[in-house]
Amino acid sequence: MIAIVDLGLGNLFSVDQAVHYSGGKSVITDDCEVIRKAERIILPGVGSYRFGMCAISNKGLYGCLKDSIDSGTPVLGICLGMQLLMDSSEEHGYCRGLGIIPGRSIHFRNRVDFDSDCKVPHIGWNGLFKNVDGGQWHDSILADVNEGDSCYFAHSYCVVPDKQEHILSLSRYGGCSYASSVKHKNVTGCQFHPEKSGIIGLKIIDNFISGNSKGADK
Amino acid sequence: MTTSGRGKLERQVPNLPDNIEFCNKCVMSNQRPRILFDGDGICSACRNTLEYKNKIDWASRERELKILLDKHRSSDGSWDVIVPSSGGKDSSYVAHQLKYKYGMNPLTVTWAPLQYTDIGLENFRSFCDAGFTNLLCTPNGKVHRKLARLSFEELGDAFHVFVLGQVSYAFHIAVKFGIPLVMFGENGDAEYAGNPEAVDAPLIPSERWRNIYFKGCSLEEMIEYGIENKDYMNREDFNSADLKFYSPPSIEEMERAGILGKHFFGYYKRWSPQESYYYAAEHAGFKANSERTEGTYTKYASLDDKMDGMHYFMKCIKFGFGRTTDDASHEVREGHISREEAVALVNRYDGEFPAKYFADFLAYLDISEDQFWDVVDSWRRSNVWHKVDGEWQLRKKVS
Amino acid sequence: MSIRIIPRLDVKGSNVVKGVHLEGLRVVGIPSEYAETYYMDGADEILYMDSVASLYGRNNLREIVERAAEKIFIPLTIGGGIRSVDDARALLRAGADKVAINTALFTKPDLINEIADNFGSQCMVVSIDAVLIEGRYECLTDGGRERTGVEVDKWVENAVERGAGEILLTSVDMEGTGKGYDIELVRKVTKSAPIPVIACGGAGCCGDVEDVIKEANADAVSAASIFHYRLIKEMGARSGNGEGNVDFMKRSSGIGGNLRKGIDPVSISSLKQYLHSLGEDVRITGSSKQ
Numbered sequence: 001m002i003a004i005v006d007l008g009l010g011n012l013f014s015v016d017q018a019v020h021y022s023g024g025k026s027v028i029t030d031d032c033e034v035i036r037k038a039e040r041i042i043l044p045g046v047g048s049y050r051f052g053m054c055a056i057s058n059k060g061l062y063g064c065l066k067d068s069i070d071s072g073t074p075v076l077g078i079c080l081g082m083q084l085l086m087d088s089s090e091e092h093g094y095c096r097g098l099g100i101i102p103g104r105s106i107h108f109r110n111r112v113d114f115d116s117d118c119k120v121p122h123i124g125w126n127g128l129f130k131n132v133d134g135g136q137w138h139d140s141i142l143a144d145v146n147e148g149d150s151c152y153f154a155h156s157y158c159v160v161p162d163k164q165e166h167i168l169s170l171s172r173y174g175g176c177s178y179a180s181s182v183k184h185k186n187v188t189g190c191q192f193h194p195e196k197s198g199i200i201g202l203k204i205i206d207n208f209i210s211g212n213s214k215g216a217d218k
Numbered sequence: 219m220t221t222s223g224r225g226k227l228e229r230q231v232p233n234l235p236d237n238i239e240f241c242n243k244c245v246m247s248n249q250r251p252r253i254l255f256d257g258d259g260i261c262s263a264c265r266n267t268l269e270y271k272n273k274i275d276w277a278s279r280e281r282e283l284k285i286l287l288d289k290h291r292s293s294d295g296s297w298d299v300i301v302p303s304s305g306g307k308d309s310s311y312v313a314h315q316l317k318y319k320y321g322m323n324p325l326t327v328t329w330a331p332l333q334y335t336d337i338g339l340e341n342f343r344s345f346c347d348a349g350f351t352n353l354l355c356t357p358n359g360k361v362h363r364k365l366a367r368l369s370f371e372e373l374g375d376a377f378h379v380f381v382l383g384q385v386s387y388a389f390h391i392a393v394k395f396g397i398p399l400v401m402f403g404e405n406g407d408a409e410y411a412g413n414p415e416a417v418d419a420p421l422i423p424s425e426r427w428r429n430i431y432f433k434g435c436s437l438e439e440m441i442e443y444g445i446e447n448k449d450y451m452n453r454e455d456f457n458s459a460d461l462k463f464y465s466p467p468s469i470e471e472m473e474r475a476g477i478l479g480k481h482f483f484g485y486y487k488r489w490s491p492q493e494s495y496y497y498a499a500e501h502a503g504f505k506a507n508s509e510r511t512e513g514t515y516t517k518y519a520s521l522d523d524k525m526d527g528m529h530y531f532m533k534c535i536k537f538g539f540g541r542t543t544d545d546a547s548h549e550v551r552e553g554h555i556s557r558e559e560a561v562a563l564v565n566r567y568d569g570e571f572p573a574k575y576f577a578d579f580l581a582y583l584d585i586s587e588d589q590f591w592d593v594v595d596s597w598r599r600s601n602v603w604h605k606v607d608g609e610w611q612l613r614k615k616v617s
Numbered sequence: 618m619s620i621r622i623i624p625r626l627d628v629k630g631s632n633v634v635k636g637v638h639l640e641g642l643r644v645v646g647i648p649s650e651y652a653e654t655y656y657m658d659g660a661d662e663i664l665y666m667d668s669v670a671s672l673y674g675r676n677n678l679r680e681i682v683e684r685a686a687e688k689i690f691i692p693l694t695i696g697g698g699i700r701s702v703d704d705a706r707a708l709l710r711a712g713a714d715k716v717a718i719n720t721a722l723f724t725k726p727d728l729i730n731e732i733a734d735n736f737g738s739q740c741m742v743v744s745i746d747a748v749l750i751e752g753r754y755e756c757l758t759d760g761g762r763e764r765t766g767v768e769v770d771k772w773v774e775n776a777v778e779r780g781a782g783e784i785l786l787t788s789v790d791m792e793g794t795g796k797g798y799d800i801e802l803v804r805k806v807t808k809s810a811p812i813p814v815i816a817c818g819g820a821g822c823c824g825d826v827e828d829v830i831k832e833a834n835a836d837a838v839s840a841a842s843i844f845h846y847r848l849i850k851e852m853g854a855r856s857g858n859g860e861g862n863v864d865f866m867k868r869s870s871g872i873g874g875n876l877r878k879g880i881d882p883v884s885i886s887s888l889k890q891y892l893h894s895l896g897e898d899v900r901i902t903g904s905s906k907q
Contacts, residue, residue: 010736011713021690047737052707080737082770119836121739121782123813125619125661125900150619152661152692154714154739154782173618196692196714198656198902452824492862499637499794500878502709506638508748508755508789510762515672517640554642554862562673 001025002209003038005065007055009080018195020089022202024209032064040208041068044195046081048152049091049105052084053098053195064099069100075187076141076208079155082182082189086159101184103161111158111176118174125150126171126192128180133164135183140168141190143206151192153180156192194217222263224596225443227372231536236601238538240560240616242319242549243268246559247616249537249602253405270418276488282420283486289321290399293377297325299399301350302388304522305327305342309405309489310498313350316401318501324401325393329383329463330356331523332366332376333578337507338522344503355387358460364451366525367583368444374536376583377529382437382464385427387478393467398476403494406449406564410544414601420486423479424472437465450584489543490552491519514541524611527572528579533615534569535594538602538612564616619900620830620892621661621837622885625817626651627668628681628697632861634668635845639746639761644666644861645845646852648681652689654848659902662692664785664815664839666744670698671720671759679711679842686712696744696782696785709736715733716743717785717849720758723765726775742815743776745769746786747802754802755786760862761789769802773810777843784810785839788818795842796820796877803833815839824893832896845877869892 004015006028019042026033026042033143035041043065045052054060069075077085086097089105097105107135108120121159127148130137137143158178161167168188171180181190188208225466232249239248241261248255290299299316301505303309303326316322326345331338340590346352362379362554370376392400405419438494441461444451466472504518520526534540546560555563572579580590595610603610626633632644645651652663663685676698685693695708696717705716713874722728723745730739746757747769754769773784786806789797796819803816816835820826820843828833829835849869869876876882883891889899 004704010740011686011709011714012711014690017687017712018690021688046740048734051735119811119813121812122618123739123783124837126622153691154737156738156782180713193692193714196690198691201690208631288876488864490862490864491645494863495641495867496637496643505790506640508750509757510759510765517638552862553860556860558667559673 001034001038002040003035003041004028004042004044005035005061006015007045007051007052007059009044009048009055009156010044010194012044014195015042015044018202018210021211022206024205025054030059031176032060035061035064036068038068038089041065041073042078042085042208043075043081044078045084047080048180049080049083049095049097049157053079053095055096056084059100061075061165063134065098066138069187072186074208077189077192079193082191083098083157083159085182085187085189089169090159091157097166097172101159101161101166101181101182101189102168103164103166105157105158105159107157108174111174111178113176115175121156123154124152126153126173126180127178128169128171128192131170131179132166134167134169135165137168140183141188141194141204142169142198143207144203145200150198151180151190151194151201151204153192159189172191221360225372225447227440227443228374231599233297233372234537235504238602238614240614241547241582244550245557245564245616246410246547247539247543249409249539251537253410260297262553265549269383271488271551276487278488284320286399286420286481287316287322291321292323295323297351297395297397298390298402299324300327300392300395300397301326301401302384303345303350304331305338305345305518306505306522307495307498307518309503310341310502310504311494312401312403313345313502314497315483315487317349324350325391325395325397326350326352327353327388328354329380329387330354331525332362332380333524333575333582334415334544335522335524341504341521344505348502349381353391353412355383355463357383357463361456361460363582363584364444364455365440367450367585369446370532371448371593372440374455374593375529375532376579377525377532378525378587379464380525383481386466387463388420389424389466389472390463392477393471393475399476399481400477401481401483403482404489405482408482409484409489418480419482421479422478422482424466424469427480428466428469435459446548473504491548492552492554510567511541512574513567513570514545515567516545523584524575524578527575531569531572531596532594535597536599537605538599538614539564539616540568540570542566543616561616569612618658619623619661619898621815621816621833622659622826622865622889623662623664623694623837623839623898624655624885625664625666625839625841627666627841628678629668629861630677630835631681635793635841636668636863638661639668639787639789639792641793643851643865645849649684650852651845651848652685654852655693655844655885656689659839659900660691660885661900662694663689665696665776666717667695667697667804668760672762674698675842676704682708683711684711693784694742694785695860696742699841700725701728702735705732705736705740709740715740715744715783719746720742722776723756723758723767726779729776729779729781729903732891733782738780738782738812741781742783742785743781744787745772746787746789747799748789748803749799754805757789762794762869769806770809773806776813777810781812783812784814784818786814786818787839791819792817793842794819795877797821797883798829798833798835800828800833803850807836808833813837822877823877823883823888823900826888827895830892842877842880843882843888844885845878845882846880848885850876850882866872
């Protein structure tokens with residue numbers, strides 16, 4: 001059973017449908033016990049970082065999420081869900097994250113390498129490219145995805161992992177190269193929305209469900 | 219001005235039922251002149267549609283049309299059909315079909331609106347540019363305005379003066395040029411009232427339409443009454459030359475020209491204002507207005523005259539229903555909207571005050587706002603309107 | 618980043634409808650069939666607009682969205698009659714990714730802030746129906762029926778300040794005519810807005826889409842007539858429940874040639890191939906893979 005964590009933010013229905021479409025069984029839940037028992041966990045979300053962290057805290061989910069991660073359960077963070085995995089975000093000045101993947105989330109316009117004429121939010125389809133210092137795609141949710149294949153993005157903030165090796169894929173926007181997906185042991189995050197990225201996205205979800213995202217000792 | 223200070227020129231209102239009812243199928247009111255409601259509470263227009271219009275073999279009607287047109291089509295490219303046009307969606311559709319689909323040579327004629335709107339002029343020009351010769355008649359302004367004011371006071375409708383010429387002018391031109399075929403668009407009595415006499419008729423013979431149409435009151439009667447009772451009307455203002463186009467040609471003149479009567483394109487082709495709109499937009503450059511027409515929900519009907527909105531407002535004052543009821547009822551009959559949607563539209567827009575051109579209206583008739591409201595209130599029938607907390611409200615609304 | 622091609626489905630009740638100048642409710646087909654076809658043919662997003670929501674004071678696209686989200690895995694934007702954060706939340710939970718709002722914002726402009734704060738700015742699309750009156754572009758509401766007196770420039774500024782993520786810019790003058798986009802209108806807005814702009818209204822052929830990308834710098838392009846008038850021939854005469862203005866649809870199935878003068882219908886994949894051949898960055902999908 002795959003637990004889709006319900007933080008009350010955004011479109012969970014599509015994530016659920018995408019999992020079903022790919023042959024998985026999922027449940028949308030904010031119940032700690034269900035999350036603990038899940039074989040895999042998806043952490044989706046859109047919107048405010050602070051809302052996301054507050055929801056985790058108010059629903060008492062921090063403990064079960066951390067425990068599941070520590071015990072090697074594969075976790076996939078999507079969009080805001082991925083950003084919450086980081087140490088912090090500069091949204092609202094400073095907001096603490098889950099601290100699973102070292103690094104932070106910053107606004108595009110605060111990147112020194114970002115073209116100020118470029119529009120934010122970044123909304124649309126953009127290509128995924130390999131990171132030479134990062135993990136192998138074949139061992140990840142990006143197995144069988146070709147370099148340059150596009151996925152759907154909709155965000156104003158991007159993550160900057162402390163360690164290059166945690167960057168699974170790069171994408172280009174506003175003249176800069178940024179982390180479009182990250183991976184650290186059994187935890188993967190993607191900035192794009194695989195549940196909204198057509199056939200490629202469904203492949204990615206399928207990879208996650210069928211276990212190509214394992215990377216850690218369980 | 220009170221009712222007692224008014225003449226007896228208006229003859230429709232006294233014949234209407236006291237008790238107000240609305241059709242159970244569409245949203246039409248039984249206060250519409252010439253409409254009939256049956257024992258099931260269904261109006262004659264709906265009955266006409268259900269039992270008749272929906273069963274018409276339109277292919278056979280088209281054959282009839284072709285036969286008619288074959289008889290009239292000129293062999294030398296000269297004008298062979300008169301099409302009264304405004305540049306609106308309906309007349310654009312009729313003229314374009316006659317010319318480009320059926321190979322006729324229409325001469326389009328226009329009786330000028332009281333006051334052209336910008337969008338009306340734009341559409342009129344686009345229409346001519348789509349390939350039509352047009353004769354635009356602008357009536358004597360002094361005469362027109364006085365008659366408009368008289369009509370407003372004595373018939374509750376300034377627009378009546380437009381209506382007088384709209385039909386008659388086309389026939390004068392037909393007589394003048396010897397063109398026997400005069401093709402209008404929709405047969406209002408069939409489409410909106412379901413008048414049994416009108417329903418199954420490709421045309422209304424000249425004698426009949428001359429009698430029915432003028433709200434039971436002739437132009438001569440109106441002018442005589444006005445000269446006797448109104449300080450703004452004097453005999454020397456009215457000469458027969460400038461009044462010529464307000465009344466139809468004589469029966470003899472029309473018979474000599476071979477004119478049988480008012481033909482209706484709507485007899486031969488299923489009449490749908492919405493489909494006329496699409497057609498006119500596609501083929502004649504017709505453009506919808508940038509905002510909703512006051513008093514209804516559409517943007518494509520009756521766009522050309524600043525005074526038009528007041529016509530529908532007065533309709534609501536006199537009969538308790540307005541433009542939205544007409545439009546929505548027709549769309550319900552066509553199956554384009556549901557009755558529920560029609561009710562929502564009527565309650566939202568019917569009887570809306572035409573504020574946009576109110577100042578133009580007062581200036582056109584040369585009356586003050588007080589005079590305006592006196593006339594308006596004199597037309598409120600007590601079975602239709604009552605005052606609630608000092609405000610006029612309809613006694614009964616459709617639901 | 619690729620230019621997005623977004624087919625627009627104006628929906629009334631259970632039917633896709635297509636008007637001219639946002640007027641007229643001619644039925645062209647069934648929403649789910651149209652959306653699925655466009656998805657399979659390479660659409661980047663789908664835009665659903667409830668064309669009479671404001672007219673009747675209702676919004677009933679939830680069911681349509683739910684059904685779509687079961688099979689369509691590209692972003693869905695929903696508009697028409699959204700008046701509150703709760704309305705937006707309900708649609709998002711049903712499978713929508715973005716909400717497009719117009720009319721309600723003129724009485725409750727704070728709604729932009731509220732939705733952006735609650736769901737993120739990328740979710741908040743400010744929909745602008747623009748008309749050219751006396752040399753100025755003005756915003757319309759209620760399905761293109763009511764004037765606001767508000768200039769488009771000012772409204773865009775307001776939207777950006779309040780946190781909108783995108784502008785959906787529809788030219789009511791050009792919409793449904795097939796005479797091309799209003800290049801000047803789109804250019805003005807793409808130049809001044811620091812957020813993406815979706816151009817809508819007027820496409821009659823592939824060249825019109827190229828023009829609005831090249832000359833007006835649209836970030837995304839939405840169209841309806843050029844796609845629908847092709848599908849209606851293929852799909853045949855089928856409406857949701859037989860209601861509505863189905864006259865055109867009935868007489869159009871099985872007919873050869875163009876159904877509408879001035880509109881050169883095209884499939885999404887063909888349009889993309891055309892744009893690609895001119896050097897535009899568009900996402901090309903194969904028939905069975907992306």
